[in-house]
Amino acid sequence: MRLVTWNVNSIRTRVDRVLAFLDRSQTDVLAIQETKCRDDQFPTAAFEAAGYEVAHFGLSQWNGVAIASRVGLDDVATHFPEQPGFAKAIIEDGPDPLLDVVPPIEARAIGATCGGVRVWSLYVPHGRALGDPHYTYKLAWLEALRTAAQTWAADGDAVALMGDWNVIPLDTDVYDVTAFEGKTHVSLPERAAFDAFGAAGYTELTRTFLPDEHIYTYWDYQQLAFPRNKGLRIDFCWASPALAGRASAAAIDRDERKGKGASDHVPVIVDLTD
């Protein structure tokens, strides 16, 4: 079975390219991030015509996550247990007891069971800047996900946590780490939050099969980043113990960054034995 994660940066703009990729790659399950649309705007019919069921969670033009599967799609969840919401005032000042406000959960996670694997499509908050409320939110979000993931692993579930993690785990996962001094994605707390999935028993499958340095999954649209190969490695697949042993290969489809109409991220592919 072939699982793929891809931040498509607008599904409506990219749908032809995504469907062409699904056909060419013979992908069974696609975890999509940054669909940038509401559920009623998602091009579901086009996916169904290609033989895929789709579950999408999108609230506005921001974020948006989906799973497309041709091997079944059951028990859809639009957030993980204790997933924090984001509300700037609450994070800065604490909850207001007079308002009893609950921060709204953003469209950054969707889970479904596909071909016996619990697949999660995840769009980890960017963080914006060190010390920004969004950075605090990012760390809390990752910690809550790790807590949930630990429970799933303890239950013996076959889980794939796939998506845009917005963390650069190693200095060699970026073209020049000094360009990120004092910025998000490389800070110690972010890297610790990412590495905690390993401590929880999960295996990052792309690292297993693609251990080379300076392998990237994202290149900025600006300043000729792709032709100059100034990229980042930020898209990953953490596999639970029950799943990791089934992995047979991983690949990054760098060619998908070429040409007009490319997303700034490329597909990250994981193959499992049946």
Added chain:
DNA sequence: ATGGCCGGAGAATCCGGA
């Protein structure tokens, strides 16, 4: 070749991205 931001909203730029 892989090329000098892009997408969405909505009417002028502005937000968010990393």
